[in-house]
Amino acid sequence: MKLAFSTLACPDWGLEEILDTARANGYEGVELRFYQGSLDLPRAVSALPGGAREFRRRFQRVGVAICCLDTSIELTAANGGLGEGEQMIELALALGAPYLRVFGGETPAGETEGRALQRASERLARLARRAAQRGLRTLVETHDAFSRSARVAELISLVGNEGAGVLWDFQHPFRLQESPPQTARLIGSQTYHIHAKDAKRNGALALLGQGDIPLKDLLAELHKLGYKEYVSFEWEKAWHPELPAPEIALPHAARHLSELFRELGIPRG
Numbered sequence: 001m002k003l004a005f006s007t008l009a010c011p012d013w014g015l016e017e018i019l020d021t022a023r024a025n026g027y028e029g030v031e032l033r034f035y036q037g038s039l040d041l042p043r044a045v046s047a048l049p050g051g052a053r054e055f056r057r058r059f060q061r062v063g064v065a066i067c068c069l070d071t072s073i074e075l076t077a078a079n080g081g082l083g084e085g086e087q088m089i090e091l092a093l094a095l096g097a098p099y100l101r102v103f104g105g106e107t108p109a110g111e112t113e114g115r116a117l118q119r120a121s122e123r124l125a126r127l128a129r130r131a132a133q134r135g136l137r138t139l140v141e142t143h144d145a146f147s148r149s150a151r152v153a154e155l156i157s158l159v160g161n162e163g164a165g166v167l168w169d170f171q172h173p174f175r176l177q178e179s180p181p182q183t184a185r186l187i188g189s190q191t192y193h194i195h196a197k198d199a200k201r202n203g204a205l206a207l208l209g210q211g212d213i214p215l216k217d218l219l220a221e222l223h224k225l226g227y228k229e230y231v232s233f234e235w236e237k238a239w240h241p242e243l244p245a246p247e248i249a250l251p252h253a254a255r256h257l258s259e260l261f262r263e264l265g266i267p268r269g
Contacts, residue, residue: 001222001266002230003257004029004067006195009235010246012037015048015058021246022064025254028269029067030059031193031232032097041069042087045095052094059095066097067230068139068167068193073127074105075120076145085127085138092136099193100131100138101167104146104155116145121158132163139167139193142183147172149186156190169195169234174213175203184221191227195234196257205236207249208256216260223266231257 011034198211
C-alpha cells in the first residue's frame with residue numbers, strides 16, 4: 001500500500017509546502033481537494049505559470065504522484081454536476097491522476113430513496129463512461145446517503161464496474177456501526193482508494209490513533225483483500241479550523257500509518 005494525504009488538510013498551501021511535506025514525511029501521493037484556498041481546481045491550476053503541465057512536472061520531479069482529484073459533484077442533486085465532471089476529467093488527464101471522487105449525495109426532499117438511487121446510477125454511468133474512455137475511473141465515496149456500504153454496493157451494481165468504483169471513507173460506515181469485515185465484504189472488491197481518518201464515537205475528529213475508529217482492523221481487511229493502492233489521510237482542517245494544524249496532523253498520520261503497516265506486515269509501494 002502507499003500513503004497519501006488530501007489537501008483538505010492544508011487548504012491554503014501552494015506547491016512548495018505540499019511537496020516539501022510529502023517528501024519529508026514519506027508520502028508517495030497527494031490527493032487534490034483545495035489548492036491555495038480554492039476548490040476550483042481547474043481554474044487554480046490553469047492560473048499557475050506553466051499551467052497543468054508545469055504543475056505535473058513539479059510532482060514528477062520529486063517522485064510524488066497526484067493520486068486522486070476530488071470533485072464536489074453530488075449525483076442525486078438537481079444539476080448532477082456533469083459540467084464539473086467534464087472539466088475534472090480533462091484536468092485529471094493533464095495531471096496524470098487516475099481517479100475522480102464524487103459524492104452520491106442526499107435523498108432530495110419529497111423523493112423516495114429508490115428514485116434518488118436511480119438518478120444517481122444514471123449520472124454515475126454517464127460520468128464513468130466518459131472517464132473510462134480516457135482511461136480514468138470515477139469513485140463514489142461512502143458519504144451522505146451513501147454512507148452504508150450496502151447502498152454503495154447497490155449503486156455500483158446498477159452501473160457496472162467499468163469506469164466506476166468506490167472510495168471507502170473509513171469514518172462513515174463505522175459511524176453507522178458497520179464492522180470492518182462487513183464493509184470489506186460488501187464493497188472491498190470495488191474499492192480503489194481509501195480515506196483514512198480517526199474520530200470519536202460522537203463524530204468528533206481526532207488525530208490518528210486517538211479516536212475510536214479501528215484503523216488497524218480496517219487496514220488488516222484491506223491487506224486480506226490484496227489492496228495495494230493509496231491510503232489517503234483526510235484531515236478536515238478546511239471544514240473544521242479548530243483542528244490541529246497540518247504541520248502537526250500530517251507528520252503524525254504518516255508515522256502512525258507507517259507503524260500500523262509494519263505491525264501488519266503490509267509492504268509499502
